[in-house]
Amino acid sequence: MTKPLTTDLRHIDVRQLARKKLLVPGYRYAWEWKHHHTGELKASIWIEIADAYITFRYKISNREQSCHIAQAVQLVTTPCNYGHQRVWFACPHCGRKAALLYLGFKLACRRCHKMAYEVQRESLHDRQCRKLDKVRERLGWEAGFLNGHGNKPTGMHWYTYEKLLTEHHRLEAPILAQFGKLCGLDAELAKYL
Numbered sequence: 350m351t352k353p354l355t356t357d358l359r360h361i362d363v364r365q366l367a368r369k370k371l372l373v374p375g376y377r378y379a380w381e382w383k384h385h386h387t388g389e390l391k392a393s394i395w396i397e398i399a400d401a402y403i404t405f406r407y408k409i410s411n412r413e414q415s416c417h418i419a420q421a422v423q424l425v426t427t428p429c430n431y432g433h434q435r436v437w438f439a440c441p442h443c444g445r446k447a448a449l450l451y452l453g454f455k456l457a458c459r460r461c462h463k464m465a466y467e468v469q470r471e472s473l474h475d476r477q478c479r480k481l482d483k484v485r486e487r488l489g490w491e492a493g494f495l496n497g498h499g500n501k502p503t504g505m506h507w508y509t510y511e512k513l514l515t516e517h518h519r520l521e522a523p524i525l526a527q528f529g530k531l532c533g534l535d536a537e538l539a540k541y542l
């Protein structure tokens with residue numbers, strides 16, 4: 350029996366397993382996380398070692414779903430000093446060597462998890478841009494936050510114009526900040542592009 354994981358992304362370190370001599374083919378054991386102070390069991394996973402493979406079994410859940418994960422991961426070695434070998438996980442998603450694997454709804458290296466996170470952020474960015482374009486449309490300005498600011502549309506009430514401007518600036522700030530980050534600029538500078 351293992352205790353389910355939550356999505357706060359626990360990780361497992363191959364160097365720690367190697368140090369504790371827990372990478373011996375044929376070994377089967379539970380790997381546990383306990384509370385620092387109380388010793389209460391927070392989560393646990395099941396590990397099985399075969400020749401050059403390590404299999405992780407665990408249950409993970411969040412508010413929406415609960416999954417059983419069983420994932421075999423290849424162990425690869427590279428030579429290091431004094432004829433020793435260093436062992437790595439091969440990330441099941443990108444195949445890169447990794448010392449750490451993160452246990453989420455997928456078991457993968459940090460880079461693969463980070464990429465999934467960036468995609469989510471990207472769609473947030475897209476959503477923000479769409480909202481901004483709606484305001485720009487009402488202002489009669491060309492869509493796209495890089496197209497600068499236009500003038501007050503003829504016939505528009507000043508009060509309405511001021512309200513839309515405020516809304517435009519509120520929506521624009523995080524978009525510019527994000528854009529600046531992508532381009533390696535700060536938000537202030539991005540405004541003048």
Ligand SMILES: [Zn+2]
Nearest residue numbers: 440443458461
């Ligand atoms: Zn990866």
